[in-house]
Amino acid sequence: MSQSDQKSWWIVEIVSRADSLTVAKRAGIAFWILASIEALVGAFLMPAALADAVVTAALATVLFVWKSRVAAVGLLMLSLWSLVLTVLNLIRGTAGGGRNIVFSAVFLWAAVRAVEATFKLHGRFKGET
Numbered sequence: 001m002s003q004s005d006q007k008s009w010w011i012v013e014i015v016s017r018a019d020s021l022t023v024a025k026r027a028g029i030a031f032w033i034l035a036s037i038e039a040l041v042g043a044f045l046m047p048a049a050l051a052d053a054v055v056t057a058a059l060a061t062v063l064f065v066w067k068s069r070v071a072a073v074g075l076l077m078l079s080l081w082s083l084v085l086t087v088l089n090l091i092r093g094t095a096g097g098g099r100n101i102v103f104s105a106v107f108l109w110a111a112v113r114a115v116e117a118t119f120k121l122h123g124r125f126k127g128e129t
Contacts, residue, residue, distance in 0.1 A: 027114035028064030
């Protein structure tokens with residue numbers, strides 16, 4: 001990354017096309033990890049999570065390969081919904097869904113970073129190579 005290789009992609013300011021590409025790529029990888037966790041949970045504990053895993057993996061792939069703004073916004077919406085459901089599960093104690101608010105918040109932040117990176121990539125840094 002252009003500012004400092006020691007800073008994490010989670011917090012570094014996106015100031016170049018290279019930064020945008022790096023953040024979008026790493027966010028895609030983070031969402032593949034999330035999809036893998038969802039698939040494991042779906043396979044062993046809650047089969048309904050398999051659908052979430054498929055959608056998350058598909059959007060992560062589109063984000064990783066094409067740096068798509070649509071995929072980034074889709075992941076943001078999924079992450080925001082996941083955080084809302086997690087909070088509701090903690091408040092009401094419902095059976096469906098997760099209860100780890102930190103996990104949900106981390107992936108919401110990854111989605112926010114993906115949206116920022118893709119919009120800058122296709123906007124401010126569009127003409128750069």
